[in-house]
Amino acid sequence: MQPNEQADHDGCREGSIAKLRECLEAELAAAESYEIALRRTRDVELASLLRMMHDSHERRAIMVWSELVAAGGDPPRSVRAWDAVGSVERSGTNLLAAREAVTALVEGEDRSTRLYSENLERCEPRVRELIRRQLLPEQFDTLQACASLRSLLGP
Secondary structure, eight states, X not given: OOHHHHHHHHHHHHHHHHHHHHHHHHHHHHHHHHHHHHHTOOOHXXXXXXXXXXXXXXXXXXXXHHHHXXXXXXXXXXXXOOHHHHHHHHHTOOGGGOHHHHHHHHHHHHHHHHHHHSSXXXXXHHHHHXXXXXXXXXXXXXXXXXXXXXXXXXX
Protein backbone atom coordinates (compact mmCIF):
# COMPACT_ATOMS: atom_id res chain seq x y z
CA MET A 1 0.00 0.00 0.00
CA GLN A 2 1.29 3.46 -0.92
CA PRO A 3 1.51 6.12 1.85
CA ASN A 4 -1.58 8.01 0.59
CA GLU A 5 -3.54 4.78 0.26
CA GLN A 6 -2.56 3.82 3.81
CA ALA A 7 -3.67 7.22 5.12
CA ASP A 8 -7.00 6.87 3.27
CA HIS A 9 -7.44 3.34 4.62
CA ASP A 10 -6.61 4.46 8.17
CA GLY A 11 -9.02 7.39 7.83
CA CYS A 12 -11.81 5.07 6.69
CA ARG A 13 -11.00 2.67 9.52
CA GLU A 14 -11.13 5.47 12.08
CA GLY A 15 -14.31 6.82 10.46
CA SER A 16 -15.83 3.35 10.66
CA ILE A 17 -14.92 2.95 14.31
CA ALA A 18 -16.35 6.38 15.16
CA LYS A 19 -19.56 5.68 13.24
CA LEU A 20 -19.97 2.23 14.79
CA ARG A 21 -19.43 3.65 18.25
CA GLU A 22 -22.06 6.34 17.65
CA CYS A 23 -24.48 3.73 16.33
CA LEU A 24 -23.85 1.43 19.29
CA GLU A 25 -24.43 4.25 21.77
CA ALA A 26 -27.69 5.09 19.99
CA GLU A 27 -28.85 1.45 19.96
CA LEU A 28 -28.02 0.89 23.62
CA ALA A 29 -29.78 4.13 24.63
CA ALA A 30 -32.82 3.10 22.58
CA ALA A 31 -32.93 -0.38 24.12
CA GLU A 32 -32.68 1.14 27.60
CA SER A 33 -35.42 3.64 26.77
CA TYR A 34 -37.78 0.92 25.58
CA GLU A 35 -36.95 -1.16 28.65
CA ILE A 36 -38.06 1.76 30.82
CA ALA A 37 -41.18 2.26 28.72
CA LEU A 38 -42.04 -1.43 29.10
CA ARG A 39 -41.78 -1.19 32.88
CA ARG A 40 -44.14 1.80 32.82
CA THR A 41 -47.04 0.43 30.81
CA ARG A 42 -49.80 -1.97 31.70
CA ASP A 43 -51.47 -1.88 28.29
CA VAL A 44 -50.95 -5.26 26.57
CA GLU A 45 -51.09 -3.96 23.00
CA LEU A 46 -48.71 -1.10 23.77
CA ALA A 47 -46.36 -3.44 25.63
CA SER A 48 -46.27 -5.80 22.64
CA LEU A 49 -45.28 -2.96 20.31
CA LEU A 50 -42.69 -1.62 22.75
CA ARG A 51 -41.21 -5.13 23.15
CA MET A 52 -40.86 -5.50 19.38
CA MET A 53 -39.09 -2.15 19.16
CA HIS A 54 -36.85 -2.96 22.14
CA ASP A 55 -35.87 -6.32 20.65
CA SER A 56 -35.06 -4.71 17.31
CA HIS A 57 -32.68 -2.28 19.00
CA GLU A 58 -31.07 -5.08 20.99
CA ARG A 59 -30.45 -7.11 17.81
CA ARG A 60 -28.89 -4.10 16.14
CA ALA A 61 -26.77 -3.35 19.21
CA ILE A 62 -25.34 -6.87 19.05
CA MET A 63 -24.54 -6.53 15.33
CA VAL A 64 -22.90 -3.14 15.82
CA TRP A 65 -20.99 -4.25 18.93
CA SER A 66 -19.57 -7.24 17.03
CA GLU A 67 -18.52 -5.09 14.09
CA LEU A 68 -17.02 -2.42 16.36
CA VAL A 69 -14.91 -4.94 18.26
CA ALA A 70 -13.83 -6.63 15.01
CA ALA A 71 -12.73 -3.22 13.69
CA GLY A 72 -10.60 -2.67 16.80
CA GLY A 73 -12.91 -0.20 18.53
CA ASP A 74 -13.87 -0.06 22.18
CA PRO A 75 -17.57 -0.28 23.06
CA PRO A 76 -18.95 2.49 25.31
CA ARG A 77 -18.84 1.69 29.01
CA SER A 78 -22.29 3.09 29.74
CA VAL A 79 -25.19 4.88 28.10
CA ARG A 80 -28.28 6.64 29.32
CA ALA A 81 -31.85 6.29 28.19
CA TRP A 82 -33.29 9.12 26.14
CA ASP A 83 -33.88 12.03 28.57
CA ALA A 84 -37.68 12.32 28.65
CA VAL A 85 -38.03 8.55 28.94
CA GLY A 86 -35.65 8.55 31.88
CA SER A 87 -37.75 11.24 33.56
CA VAL A 88 -40.80 8.94 33.33
CA GLU A 89 -38.80 6.25 35.13
CA ARG A 90 -37.74 8.65 37.88
CA SER A 91 -41.23 10.06 38.35
CA GLY A 92 -43.01 6.70 38.36
CA THR A 93 -45.52 7.96 35.77
CA ASN A 94 -47.45 5.48 33.66
CA LEU A 95 -46.28 5.66 30.04
CA LEU A 96 -49.79 6.19 28.72
CA ALA A 97 -49.99 9.36 30.80
CA ALA A 98 -46.54 10.56 29.73
CA ARG A 99 -46.87 11.92 26.22
CA GLU A 100 -43.45 13.55 26.52
CA ALA A 101 -41.90 10.10 26.89
CA VAL A 102 -43.65 8.86 23.76
CA THR A 103 -42.51 12.00 21.97
CA ALA A 104 -38.97 11.25 23.18
CA LEU A 105 -39.20 7.71 21.77
CA VAL A 106 -40.32 9.05 18.40
CA GLU A 107 -37.64 11.76 18.39
CA GLY A 108 -35.01 9.19 19.35
CA GLU A 109 -36.06 7.04 16.39
CA ASP A 110 -35.81 10.07 14.10
CA ARG A 111 -32.29 10.81 15.39
CA SER A 112 -31.25 7.19 14.90
CA THR A 113 -32.53 7.24 11.33
CA ARG A 114 -30.49 10.36 10.58
CA LEU A 115 -27.44 8.86 12.30
CA TYR A 116 -27.58 5.77 10.08
CA SER A 117 -28.03 7.92 6.97
CA GLU A 118 -25.27 10.50 7.50
CA ASN A 119 -21.51 10.44 6.82
CA LEU A 120 -21.40 6.91 5.43
CA GLU A 121 -18.70 7.98 2.97
CA ARG A 122 -16.25 8.16 5.90
CA CYS A 123 -16.72 4.44 6.58
CA GLU A 124 -15.14 1.35 5.12
CA PRO A 125 -17.25 -0.45 2.50
CA ARG A 126 -18.02 -3.33 4.90
CA VAL A 127 -19.47 -0.93 7.48
CA ARG A 128 -21.43 1.01 4.84
CA GLU A 129 -22.98 -2.25 3.64
CA LEU A 130 -23.89 -3.32 7.20
CA ILE A 131 -25.62 0.00 7.75
CA ARG A 132 -27.35 0.15 4.36
CA ARG A 133 -28.45 -3.48 4.12
CA GLN A 134 -29.22 -4.44 7.72
CA LEU A 135 -29.30 -1.59 10.21
CA LEU A 136 -31.05 1.14 8.25
CA PRO A 137 -33.89 -1.06 6.91
CA GLU A 138 -34.60 -2.32 10.43
CA GLN A 139 -34.42 1.26 11.69
CA PHE A 140 -37.02 2.27 9.10
CA ASP A 141 -39.25 -0.54 10.37
CA THR A 142 -38.87 0.74 13.93
CA LEU A 143 -39.59 4.29 12.81
CA GLN A 144 -42.74 3.05 11.06
CA ALA A 145 -43.78 1.30 14.29
CA CYS A 146 -43.68 4.71 15.97
CA ALA A 147 -46.73 5.68 13.92
CA SER A 148 -48.52 2.75 15.54
CA LEU A 149 -47.25 3.85 18.93
CA ARG A 150 -48.73 7.29 18.43
CA SER A 151 -52.05 5.90 17.22
CA LEU A 152 -52.34 3.68 20.30
CA LEU A 153 -52.12 6.75 22.50
CA GLY A 154 -54.76 8.65 20.54
CA PRO A 155 -55.04 12.41 19.99
